[in-house]
Amino acid sequence: MKTYITDIAIIGGGPAGLxxxxxxxxxxxxxxxxERDFELGGILPQCIHNGFGLGIFDEELTGPEFAQRYIxxxxxxxxxxxxxxxxxxxxxxxxxxAVNKNEGAILVKPKAIILAMGxxxxxxxxxxxxxxxxxxxxxxxxxxxxxxxxxxxxxxxxVILGSGDIGMIMARRLTLExxxxxxxxxxxxxxxxxxxxxxxxLDDFGIPLLLQHTIIEIKGKDRVESVVVSKVDExxxxxxxxxxxFECDTLLLSVGLIPENELSKTAGVELDPKTRGPxxxxxxxxxxxxxxxxxxxxxxxxxxxxxxxxGTLTGEIAAKFIKKIIKIDKNFVQLLCGRNIGYVLPQKVxxxxxxxxVRFYMRVxxxxxxxxxxxxxxxKLIYKKFERFARPSEMLIIDLPKQDILIDNNxxxxxxxxxxxxxx
Amino acid sequence: MSEIVDxxxxxxxxxxxxxxxxxxxxxxxxxxxxxxxxxxxxEYAIQEYIDPRRILTTTIIVKNGILPLIPxxxxxxxxxxxxxxxxKEIANIKVPAPIKMGDVLIKNILGLNVDIIASRDLxxxxx
Numbered sequence: 001m002k003t004y005i006t007d008i009a010i011i012g013g014g015p016a017g018l019x020x021x022x023x024x025x026x027x028x029x030x031x032x033x034x035e036r037d038f039e040l041g042g043i044l045p046q047c048i049h050n051g052f053g054l055g056i057f058d059e060e061l062t063g064p065e066f067a068q069r070y071i072x073x074x075x076x077x078x079x080x081x082x083x084x085x086x087x088x089x090x091x092x093x094x095x096x097x098a099v100n101k102n103e104g105a106i107l108v109k110p111k112a113i114i115l116a117m118g119x120x121x122x123x124x125x126x127x128x129x130x131x132x133x134x135x136x137x138x139x140x141x142x143x144x145x146x147x148x149x150x151x152x153x154x155x156x157x158x159v160i161l162g163s164g165d166i167g168m169i170m171a172r173r174l175t176l177e178x179x180x181x182x183x184x185x186x187x188x189x190x191x192x193x194x195x196x197x198x199x200x201x202l203d204d205f206g207i208p209l210l211l212q213h214t215i216i217e218i219k220g221k222d223r224v225e226s227v228v229v230s231k232v233d234e235x236x237x238x239x240x241x242x243x244x245x246f247e248c249d250t251l252l253l254s255v256g257l258i259p260e261n262e263l264s265k266t267a268g269v270e271l272d273p274k275t276r277g278p279x280x281x282x283x284x285x286x287x288x289x290x291x292x293x294x295x296x297x298x299x300x301x302x303x304x305x306x307x308x309x310x311g312t313l314t315g316e317i318a319a320k321f322i323k324k325i326i327k328i329d330k331n332f333v334q335l336l337c338g339r340n341i342g343y344v345l346p347q348k349v350x351x352x353x354x355x356x357x358v359r360f361y362m363r364v365x366x367x368x369x370x371x372x373x374x375x376x377x378x379x380k381l382i383y384k385k386f387e388r389f390a391r392p393s394e395m396l397i398i399d400l401p402k403q404d405i406l407i408d409n410n411x412x413x414x415x416x417x418x419x420x421x422x423x424x
Numbered sequence: 425m426s427e428i429v430d431x432x433x434x435x436x437x438x439x440x441x442x443x444x445x446x447x448x449x450x451x452x453x454x455x456x457x458x459x460x461x462x463x464x465x466x467e468y469a470i471q472e473y474i475d476p477r478r479i480l481t482t483t484i485i486v487k488n489g490i491l492p493l494i495p496x497x498x499x500x501x502x503x504x505x506x507x508x509x510x511x512k513e514i515a516n517i518k519v520p521a522p523i524k525m526g527d528v529l530i531k532n533i534l535g536l537n538v539d540i541i542a543s544r545d546l547x548x549x550x551x
Contacts, residue, residue, distance in 0.1 A: 045495070045544065048481050048482070048483060048495035048496075048497075048543060049481045050479045050481055050497060060479070062481055062495060062497050062543040063495075063543075064495045064525075064543040064544035065497075065525060065543050065544065067544070068525045068543075068544050068545060147483075148483055148493065148495060149491060149493065150492065150493075151483070151485065151492040151493045176482060176507065176508070176511050177482075177511075195435070195437065195442040196437035199435050199437050199442075200437065200478065203435070204478070204504065388441065389441055
């Protein structure tokens with residue numbers, strides 16, 4: 001079996017992997033970027049809409065443009081890339097078993113690994129919609145690939161389940177391509193995607209958004225013929241008598257994303273049941289020494305700019321770890337999720353933080369306005385930040401100053417509504 | 425004060441707050457906004473009222489490329505009511521590979537002073 005030796009192997013050539021590769025290279029180590037597709041970019045080549053890059057480039061780019069900028073840099077640096085190469089297994093000793101058409105099975109022996117495999121879509125099976133099993137049911141991302149990369153229209157009359165960003169963006173895309181989008185159905189009382197997407201993708205085209213509704217049955221023998229939609233109560237239970245039927249030939253599902261961690265498990269990486277991604281410390285390192293993770297494999301982001309900036313930081317840390325510029329202490333305190341915190345990353349922090357502050361990424365469980373995000377140790381408030389809007393669809397990023405975490409006990413994060421001023 | 429002849433509620437897309445801004449047109453021709461929380465909201469709502477514009481992103485069929493389509497965008501926002509007309513124009517065109525990001529694939533589409541440009545590099549197929 002052909003064996004490759006490198007400093008850092010990066011698994012996945014999407015925005016996280018690309019950014020990590022560039023940053024690791026710039027920090028003076030050898031990098032090997034392994035990608036299963038025939039080209040780099042991950043999901044970005046099919047995300048042809050604009051709205052990417054405001055955070056990093058301060059301009060609005062399309063997905064392919066955002067990817068191209070990183071790909072051009074990788075090419076300029078001549079970073080070794082393996083395309084069409086599928087990683088089968090990461091061993092706890094960090095050896096990577098992969099296959100490709102030209103070389104068969106290969107073994108990569110790196111000093112460190114950066115996991116950047118991204119995420120995958122939830123499917124009909126994940127959400128258990130009753131009914132027949134006809135053709136014409138697609139995840140929104142698959143439909144996006146068919147329309148934007150392969151030039152195929154998956155149907156003519158659509159209903160979209162889930163108001164996530166991909167679902168709303170596909171509603172616009174399909175409408176522009178001449179299809180009819182009958183409705184977008186959302187079980188929650190608010191859209192699960194960004195407001196700008198609701199305005200620009202649904203309102204602009206008069207596409208109805210049915211909040212607090214769900215699909216209770218899919219009908220059709222060979223092909224989808226209709227879906228039955230029902231209003232739901234606050235416990236998401238369908239309300240009898242509120243059913244309506246929508247005639248359609250295609251149903252798109254935009255019902256969430258799951259970090260892709262089958263490989264992480266083979267390496268012995270511990271996962272967080274809340275994020276479904278690896279548990280990491282503030283060095284983006286997993287429980288396995290020398291295995292790092294960044295981007296959507298870690299937690300599903302709403303902005304690619306965050307994915308890429310996590311990649312950049314992880315690439316730098318991994319390079320400095322190999323060069324022994326930074327030592328990663330083994331003592332960590334845990335981050336605990338308190339009131340209305342869905343998850344927080346990193347889950348563990350070190351007393352010797354890498355930079356002057358430690359960046360925390362978190363999501364609330366339910367929308368709240370005018371709140372404080374409190375960081376507490378032993379019931380004592382160590383840091384607080386005011387947020388006017390805290391919504392599950394918009395990740396909160398808080399930089400905790402380094403001096404605030406020089407403590408020996410676990411940190412609790414909670415969302416507390418700002419107390420109303422007493423009226424005098 | 426002049427009489428209001430038209431008004432419209434516009435959801436601002438500048439930030440997550442999504443302010444509902446009411447834009448009113450007065451008999452004397454003045455246009456005013458209320459309900460915004462910052463200057464971006466005011467500017468956006470008035471622009472949106474006078475002349476709503478959008479960046480158009482779509483694909484064009486490619487001849488002899490490694491992929492059948494090239495993703496493209498308008499280099500500037502174009503009038504919202506021209507989106508479908510532009511889509512029809514774009515559907516009639518085929519472009520040959522290779523293509524570089526930023527290449528102008530349709531110059532001055534529909535005379536709107538907006539170009540349709542490539543969003544990525546696309547190599548030609550090796551026969």
